[in-house]
Amino acid sequence: MIKANNTDRKSWIHIPANSDFPLQNIPFGVIQPLNQAPRLATRIGDFAIDLLKVSELGFFADFDLPKAIFSQAYLNDFMALGRATTRKIRDRIADLFDDAINKWNSREMKDELLFPLGEVEVLMPIKVGDYTDFYSSIEHATNLGKMFRDPANALLPNWRHIPVGYHGRASSIIASGQEIQRPYGQMRPDPEKPPVYGPCRLLDFELEVGFVIGKENELGHPISVQESEDHVFGLCLFNDWSARDIQKWEYVPLGPFLGKNFASTISPWIVTLDALEACRVQGPVQDPEVLPYLRSEGKKNFDIHLEVILTTESGVEHVLSESNFKYMYWNMAQQIAHHSVNGCNLRVGDMGASGTISGPEPGSYGSMLEICWQGTKPVELADGSQRKFLQNGDTLTLKGYGISNGIRIGFGEASGKIVDRILA
Numbered sequence: 096m097i098k099a100n101n102t103d104r105k106s107w108i109h110i111p112a113n114s115d116f117p118l119q120n121i122p123f124g125v126i127q128p129l130n131q132a133p134r135l136a137t138r139i140g141d142f143a144i145d146l147l148k149v150s151e152l153g154f155f156a157d158f159d160l161p162k163a164i165f166s167q168a169y170l171n172d173f174m175a176l177g178r179a180t181t182r183k184i185r186d187r188i189a190d191l192f193d194d195a196i197n198k199w200n201s202r203e204m205k206d207e208l209l210f211p212l213g214e215v216e217v218l219m220p221i222k223v224g225d226y227t228d229f230y231s232s233i234e235h236a237t238n239l240g241k242m243f244r245d246p247a248n249a250l251l252p253n254w255r256h257i258p259v260g261y262h263g264r265a266s267s268i269i270a271s272g273q274e275i276q277r278p279y280g281q282m283r284p285d286p287e288k289p290p291v292y293g294p295c296r297l298l299d300f301e302l303e304v305g306f307v308i309g310k311e312n313e314l315g316h317p318i319s320v321q322e323s324e325d326h327v328f329g330l331c332l333f334n335d336w337s338a339r340d341i342q343k344w345e346y347v348p349l350g351p352f353l354g355k356n357f358a359s360t361i362s363p364w365i366v367t368l369d370a371l372e373a374c375r376v377q378g379p380v381q382d383p384e385v386l387p388y389l390r391s392e393g394k395k396n397f398d399i400h401l402e403v404i405l406t407t408e409s410g411v412e413h414v415l416s417e418s419n420f421k422y423m424y425w426n427m428a429q430q431i432a433h434h435s436v437n438g439c440n441l442r443v444g445d446m447g448a449s450g451t452i453s454g455p456e457p458g459s460y461g462s463m464l465e466i467c468w469q470g471t472k473p474v475e476l477a478d479g480s481q482r483k484f485l486q487n488g489d490t491l492t493l494k495g496y497g498i499s500n501g502i503r504i505g506f507g508e509a510s511g512k513i514v515d516r517i518l519a
């Protein structure tokens with residue numbers, strides 16, 4: 096069998112130039128065609144491919160898969176099959192839609208297998224069990240340290256020794272396209288006055304990459320840094336929406352709570368680590384050297400170009416940031432090793448997020464807080480308006496892709512529009 100990643104592959108499905116979804120990507124997601132039940136799917140170009148149908152037509156018959164594995168509303172059971180199996184399925188899908196391979200009659204059945212994306216709903220693909228958010232970009236942590244603590248000593252003493260994280264909320268992780276209700280809550284805008292209740296005034300995004308756990312470890316059995324990546328099924332874009340004013344008032348001493356848990360938006364096609372293999376790069380040098388249980392070798396970072404686009408209610412578009420996942424100081428292998436070093440068990444469907452990804456330049460910062468430097472440097476939009484934080488009617492979109500050997504492997508988008516139905 097040819098590997099899905101083979102760069103010589105061409106599909107018989109039309110793939111637009113600069114598509115994130117060539118034949119070498121084959122991400123996994125969940126779709127719901129009109130008047131039908133949800134089912135597992137993949138995406139090539141601008142088509143969703145119904146994997147339930149592919150399976151019913153016998154194209155996976157030689158794999159001995161559990162019955163009904165593709166007629167699920169979430170990817171969890173599929174991920175739990177293990178990478179050896181999901182990898183075979185991914186390679187087979189690439190074969191089925193490869194222009195040079197005529198072994199199967201998939202081309203003749205295309206009307207049954209393919210849905211133009213506009214004709215199906217693309218659903219939240221993961222039933223998320225637990226969710227952990229890290230804080231692993233040194234540029235982001237330094238920026239926040241400069242703003243809120245000591246500019247000369249921006250990083251806290253633990254930061255270069257531990258991939259810092261906190262346990263977040265799984266229930267409010269949603270798929271791209273769902274509206275974001277502006278959070279209401281308690282804040283203290285004037286430190287001289289008592290706290291107030293009301294709509295968040297400092298609504299922000301956080302540019303992150305999420306990972307999905309596809310293999311569990313037993314409680315009490317840490318995952319070594321060498322084995323960590325075996326536990327990752329794939330990646331997605333992740334917007335950790337943040338209410339800065341609520342967060343600022345509440346976070347001492349136990350950390351983020353309501354300023355974070357109202358919504359996080361992900362891109363709905365989970366891109367496998369296999370697909371991203373050619374995007375691997377060496378991470379930054381870690382100084383001082385980390386403890387042995389965190390020492391990872393080889394290319395554990397990923398060169399994934401990231402963009403953040405603001406679109407106003409009237410359609411004015413503005414690129415707020417261009418960054419890259421490769422800047423991460425702590426990589427996923429280290430995050431997972433650290434997460435489980437005390438014996439904590441990760442389960443299939445758990446998610447982790449990288450933490451806000453900021454690059455070295457202001458144009459590559461991963462939040463409004465940093466881009467506008469606490470509101471002191473507003474962003475000017477083409478229609479003359481300004482933003483320090485996000486307004487009702489604004490749509491915030493994350494995009495991301497890696498390019499290797501001329502092949503672009505991307506994530507599509509994670510997009511959400513801010514509304515206030517409480518006010519209305």
Ligand code: CA
Pocket residue numbers: 228229301303335450451
């Ligand atoms: Ca975050």
